[in-house]
Amino acid sequence: MKTINENKIIFVGGKGGVGKSTSSAALAVTLAEEGNQTLVVSTDPAHNLGDIFHTSLSHEKTNLMKNLWGIEIDPHHESKRYIEGVKDNLEGLVKTKMVEEVHRQIDMASASPGADEAALFDRLISIILEEGNQFDKIVFDTAPTGHTIRLLTLPELMGVWMDGMLERRKTMNNNYTQLLNDGEPVDDPIYDVLQKRREKFSAVREIILDPEQTGFAFVLIPERLPILETQKAVRQLQQHNLHVKTLIVNKVLPSHADGAFLEKRRKQEKVYLDEIENLFKEQRLVNVPLFEEDIADKDQLKIFSQHFKSLVSVQK
Ligand SMILES: Nc1ncnc2c1ncn2[C@@H]1O[C@H](COP(=O)(O)OP(=O)(O)OP(=O)(O)O)[C@@H](O)[C@H]1O
Numbered sequence: 001m002k003t004i005n006e007n008k009i010i011f012v013g014g015k016g017g018v019g020k021s022t023s024s025a026a027l028a029v030t031l032a033e034e035g036n037q038t039l040v041v042s043t044d045p046a047h048n049l050g051d052i053f054h055t056s057l058s059h060e061k062t063n064l065m066k067n068l069w070g071i072e073i074d075p076h077h078e079s080k081r082y083i084e085g086v087k088d089n090l091e092g093l094v095k096t097k098m099v100e101e102v103h104r105q106i107d108m109a110s111a112s113p114g115a116d117e118a119a120l121f122d123r124l125i126s127i128i129l130e131e132g133n134q135f136d137k138i139v140f141d142t143a144p145t146g147h148t149i150r151l152l153t154l155p156e157l158m159g160v161w162m163d164g165m166l167e168r169r170k171t172m173n174n175n176y177t178q179l180l181n182d183g184e185p186v187d188d189p190i191y192d193v194l195q196k197r198r199e200k201f202s203a204v205r206e207i208i209l210d211p212e213q214t215g216f217a218f219v220l221i222p223e224r225l226p227i228l229e230t231q232k233a234v235r236q237l238q239q240h241n242l243h244v245k246t247l248i249v250n251k252v253l254p255s256h257a258d259g260a261f262l263e264k265r266r267k268q269e270k271v272y273l274d275e276i277e278n279l280f281k282e283q284r285l286v287n288v289p290l291f292e293e294d295i296a297d298k299d300q301l302k303i304f305s306q307h308f309k310s311l312v313s314v315q316k
């Protein structure tokens with residue numbers, strides 16, 4: 001199995017607040033500094049990737065520094081754009097008097113739970129398929145654990161779901177021609193759209209499942225609950241044949257932090273650090289110290305990034 005620095009696509013996951021965005025940014029900066037054309041993408045609806053670079057990011061790529069570009073996927077915007085696209089696709093295909101009803105149905109579907117998530121996933125797919133050719137590395141800063149796992153297992157679920165839809169469309173197609181082109185028999189455009197999506201999903205699924213191309217890193221802090229949650233997440237992903245190879249153990253008390261209080265905490269922390277080593281023998285562990293202050297600008301990020309060098313520098 002390749003190490004994460006050899007992967008083209010890297011997903012960074014973990015519990016809320018453990019340092020996913022900071023670590024994704026640091027990893028991306030380190031990769032860019034090594035000369036890789038790098039894209040860092042936030043898929044977390046509560047974005048803070050832009051803040052770290054003191055820039056506002058959007059759904060289009062923005063240059064952040066030499067070799068580094070950033071995108072924040074806005075699920076709501078994507079969902080709106082997607083719905084508009086669907087409506088445009090149907091233009092001219094649906095009987096004039098049906099247009100209003102069809103649009104009403106589409107609007108209803110777009111307000112249903114999961115619509116934003118599906119649209120976000122759609123954008124993620126197009127980034128992997130389209131930007132994959134232009135960039136050496138794509139780092140995904142994901143939302144807290146549960147959400148990420150859902151997102152990553154979506155191609156599989158969507159695949160099954162879409163096979164069902166395709167089957168149903170096939171049988172429906174005969175009745176359907178009545179509705180289209182004022183009764184003239186036509187190919188089912190919805191079937192074609194679904195078929196195309198199905199193909200895109202399979203292509204992305206193959207990339208995500210290929211350990212040569214895609215790597216997963218989890219960030220955790222040396223405390224009881226994050227350890228448990230990481231263990232659970234690693235297992236869950238494993239069930240879907242996704243293997244987490246790297247753990248970033250963040251906010252480890254530095255040895256120079258002094259005082260009786262910190263001494264006591266460090267003792268407790270040692271128990272958790274040992275536990276992490278015992279539990280995650282399959283993963284490469286990288287410890288990152290707790291800094292005196294938040295990582296709030298590019299300079300601090302560069303210092304923070306030093307700890308990611310060992311992860312990125314060649315150990316082929
Ligand atoms: N090693 C560290 N030392 C000091 N501060 C840190 C360290 N790592 C992260 N932080 C700070 O902790 C806070 C949370 O980090 P970050 O936003 O990267 O977490 P996250 O996992 O992306 O959170 P969310 O789940 O909310 O997206 C930020 O203010 C960040 O600057």
Ligand SMILES: [Mg+2]
Nearest residue numbers: 020021044048
């Ligand atoms: Mg974040």
